[in-house]
Amino acid sequence: MRIDGPAGGAWTVTATGDGWSLAAQPDAGHVDAVVGLDTETAWRLCTRGIQPGAALVRARIDGDRQLAEAVCQIVSIVY
Template sequence: MSAQGEGGGTWTATATAGRWTLAVPPTGSPAASVVLDTETAWRLCTRGIDPATALGRARIQGEPRLAVAACEIVSVVH
C-alpha cells in the first residue's frame, strides 16, 4: 500500500506461515498494489471512511482480492 502526499509512504504486507508482516517493500513485483492519497489512507485506517469508499478512490494494480483485503486495514493511533 502506498499513501501519496505529505506524510505518506509505501509499505508491504507479506503473508508468512500463520501471520502477516508489515515492512518496507522488497524489490520485485508485488501481487497487488493499492495507492491512496494520504487523506483517504488516514480516514480508512481510523475508520473515518469504509473500505468500499477507499477502494473507489484507490489506484489498484494486480490481484483485486488482495487490494480489497488491504483496504480492511485498521490502525490504532496512540
C-alpha cells in the first residue's frame, strides 16, 4: 500500500494464517499488488468517511485486483 502526499508512506501487507500483517517498510521482493491512494482518500477510507468502492475508483492499482479490493476494506481507529 502506498499513500501519496505529505503524511503518506509505503507499507507491505502480508496475508498470514490468522489475518494480515502490516510492516512499515515496503518489501523489496515480489509483490502481488500495489494500491496507491492520495492522503485524503486514504484518511477517509480508514475512518469510513467513504466506502471501499469509492476508494477503489480513486485508487491506482497494479497487480491482483482482488487483493486491492481486500486492502480497501481497511478500518483504522484514530484517537
